[in-house]
Amino acid sequence: MSDRNVLYTGKTTTTGGRDGQSRSSDGQLDIKLSPPGSGKAGTNxxxxxxxxxxxxxxxxxxxxxxxxxxxxxxxxxxxxxxxxxxxxxxxxxxxxxxxxxxxxxxxxxxxxxxxxxxxxxxxxxxxxxxxxxxxxx
CATH class of the missing domain: 3.30.300.20 (K homology (KH) domain)
Incomplete structure (x- = not known):
C-alpha cells in the first residue's frame, strides 16, 4: 500500500458471484446479483x-x-x-x-x-x- 491518506474505505462482501448477493458493512448496499442478459432479478x-x-x-x-x-x-x-x-x-x-x-x-x-x-x-x-x-x- 502507499503512503496516501485514506479518506474512505468502502467495505463490501459478495457471496455467490454473479448469481449471488452483495452487502456493504454499513448496510447501505444490499443487492441481488445476476449474470448480464440472464433475465434474472438483480444487477451485475x-x-x-x-x-x-x-x-x-x-x-x-x-x-x-x-x-x-x-x-x-x-x-x-x-x-x-x-x-x-x-x-x-x-x-x-x-x-x-x-x-x-x-x-x-x-x-x-x-x-x-x-x-x-x-x-x-x-x-x-x-x-x-x-x-x-x-x-x-
Whole structure:
C-alpha cells in the first residue's frame, strides 16, 4: 500500500458471484446479483461499475468547474455503457461515457470533461487498462 491518506474505505462482501448477493458493512448496499442478459432479478458488476464511475466523474467535473469558476448545470448527467467482452486472451471490459452538460458552451464543456478524466479515480484506474471513449452529447 502507499503512503496516501485514506479518506474512505468502502467495505463490501459478495457471496455467490454473479448469481449471488452483495452487502456493504454499513448496510447501505444490499443487492441481488445476476449474470448480464440472464433475465434474472438483480444487477451485475458491469452496471455497478458504470454507476460508480459516472457518479465519480460528475464529482470530478464539479471540482474542475469550481476551479474555473463555472457553474455545473443542475441537470448534468453521465450515461455509462460498460461492455463485458471476450477475446482470445479471455474476458475484458470496455466502456463509453456519454456526458451531458446542458447549456454550457461546447468548448467549455469539453474542457471540464478532459479535466475530470485526468482527476477521476475511476478514470485513473482504467487508463491504459481498458478501451474508453468519452463523448459530449
Amino acid at each position: 458488476p458491469e452496471q455497478l461499475f458504470g454507476a460508480g464511475w459516472s457518479a465519480c466523474f460528475i464529482g470530478a467535473m464539479g471540482l474542475a468547474a469550481r476551479a474555473s469558476k463555472i457553474v455545473l448545470p443542475a441537470d448534468t448527467s453521465v450515461s455509462t455503457e460498460v461492455d463485458l467482452t471476450q477475446g482470445s486472451d479471455g474476458y475484458a471490459l470496455q466502456a463509453r461515457l456519454n456526458v451531458s452538460l446542458p447549456g454550457l458552451d461546447r468548448d467549455v464543456a469539453q474542457q471540464l470533461i478532459d479535466a475530470a478524466h485526468q482527476t477521476c479515480p475511476y478514470s485513473k484506474a482504467t487508463r491504459g487498462n481498458i478501451d474508453v471513449v468519452i463523448s459530449l452529447v
